[in-house]
Amino acid sequence: MKLPTLAIWILSGATALVVPPACGADIVVSAASSLTNAFSEIGKAFEKTKPEHKVLFSFGASGSLLQQISRGAPVDVFASADQETMDRAQKQNLIVVETRRNFASNKLVVVVPAGAKANLVELNELASTSIQRIAIGNPESVPVGRYAKAALEAINAWERLLPKMIFTQNVRQGLDYVARGEVDAGFVYLSDVSAGNPKVKTALQVPTAKPILYPMAVVKGNGQENLARTFVQFVYSETGQKILANHGFLSP
Amino acid sequence: MLAEALLPLLLTLKVAAWATLAAMLVGVALALWMARCRFRGREILDAVLTLPMVMPPTVLGYYLIVVIGRNGWMGHWLWESFGVNLMFTWQGAVFAAAIVALPLVFKGTRAAFEAVDSQTENAARTLGVSEVGVFFRVTLPLAWRGILAGGMLAFARAMGEFGATLMVAGNLPGRTQTLSLAVYDAVQAGQDDLANFLVVLTSVVCVVILVASGRLLKPKY
Numbered sequence: 389m390k391l392p393t394l395a396i397w398i399l400s401g402a403t404a405l406v407v408p409p410a411c412g413a414d415i416v417v418s419a420a421s422s423l424t425n426a427f428s429e430i431g432k433a434f435e436k437t438k439p440e441h442k443v444l445f446s447f448g449a450s451g452s453l454l455q456q457i458s459r460g461a462p463v464d465v466f467a468s469a470d471q472e473t474m475d476r477a478q479k480q481n482l483i484v485v486e487t488r489r490n491f492a493s494n495k496l497v498v499v500v501p502a503g504a505k506a507n508l509v510e511l512n513e514l515a516s517t518s519i520q521r522i523a524i525g526n527p528e529s530v531p532v533g534r535y536a537k538a539a540l541e542a543i544n545a546w547e548r549l550l551p552k553m554i555f556t557q558n559v560r561q562g563l564d565y566v567a568r569g570e571v572d573a574g575f576v577y578l579s580d581v582s583a584g585n586p587k588v589k590t591a592l593q594v595p596t597a598k599p600i601l602y603p604m605a606v607v608k609g610n611g612q613e614n615l616a617r618t619f620v621q622f623v624y625s626e627t628g629q630k631i632l633a634n635h636g637f638l639s640p
Numbered sequence: 641m642l643a644e645a646l647l648p649l650l651l652t653l654k655v656a657a658w659a660t661l662a663a664m665l666v667g668v669a670l671a672l673w674m675a676r677c678r679f680r681g682r683e684i685l686d687a688v689l690t691l692p693m694v695m696p697p698t699v700l701g702y703y704l705i706v707v708i709g710r711n712g713w714m715g716h717w718l719w720e721s722f723g724v725n726l727m728f729t730w731q732g733a734v735f736a737a738a739i740v741a742l743p744l745v746f747k748g749t750r751a752a753f754e755a756v757d758s759q760t761e762n763a764a765r766t767l768g769v770s771e772v773g774v775f776f777r778v779t780l781p782l783a784w785r786g787i788l789a790g791g792m793l794a795f796a797r798a799m800g801e802f803g804a805t806l807m808v809a810g811n812l813p814g815r816t817q818t819l820s821l822a823v824y825d826a827v828q829a830g831q832d833d834l835a836n837f838l839v840v841l842t843s844v845v846c847v848v849i850l851v852a853s854g855r856l857l858k859p860k861y
Contacts, residue, residue: 449828451828451829451830452828454830455827455828455829455830458830521728526811526825526828526829528825528828528829528831529825529828529829553812554728554810554812555810555811555812555813556810556811557806557811557828568705568709568710568711569709569710569711570705570709570710570711570727570728
């Protein structure tokens, strides 16, 4: 094969990758990790009502998702696990403000491996020697880490416990570390353990100063605004709320 | 900002240096063995040893968690016998980086050993040099540049290691957060100033290492 022919082949191949195929519109939903199971099910239910459309999900730490959106990721809907991240999105003019609404709430819990001998009764006991490592979402970008940090700061335990902390990239990674027994305790949401994971047990519920409210909004300027709005409405609808409740989320 | 960058830099150099040392010791020994001895399954072993280079880092990270995690077979044994746990420690990062860097040492060294003309070695033997003497006075000096090149590549790879390290050693500032992890963290948190500083620092360090290795590897006639 001559070089120019080869170049044309490569170029046409690259073009096929770059140009999206024309078919029923898809929307991309960036959602907090804790929503993984609930939103996957909501997506399937949504696709049943609108078979010509597809919902693609990108799950991750709310802070990481915000960074992707602010750098121009083609996202249509953003659902975060805290108000702070959504406030930042709003401040950066990334979302359609009137579509912002809270759609679920959650509780912060401490989980321990199912086989753990130590029994925690209060948050202070995380300082005991039987607890060597504590999984916590990185407070810089993971909401569950921020909630947990605030709760620990409220009882002046944050600085003391810092050497034990294992920062995770999202809440589900922390849950996985606890399930594998790599850490002795971890901060996750109540909904993360609602499915009854046999490898972890919930030790205690942690009161948070701010309620854990999940906001959602349509992301500006991706040409799918109407479909995005329909999806958002679907999450607020009875069907959507029922699926969220089945996965252990509380109503906002 | 300098303080925030200095810690990850020093940790990165420490982890990469130990990982390279470990990979060199194991890699050179394995390469010598494979270059010299013919046995069944030699090429399969070669493929297995090359795996860390081609496998996605996440796959490797998962393997490592299963092996050296607290409930992994090796991790469990280490914990029960010595009270050592590699997970979330810089030694764990060294372990991950060494595994990733091993194929680079091993491949380069095996090729270097195989390229040594056996007639030269035989000539030494006819002159009454012992086997150990042949290795250190003939084989090693002739293969040295190939081994060194493998070591340099291993060091570079260990410095940039990200995926497996993130899974095995976590991302603990001041403890296991290497430069590549610190950059990732800064970008995720939207701290672009810190990220800019860190990537420039990383680039400068890499260029220095490449120039230094280029000088070291320059043939001396």
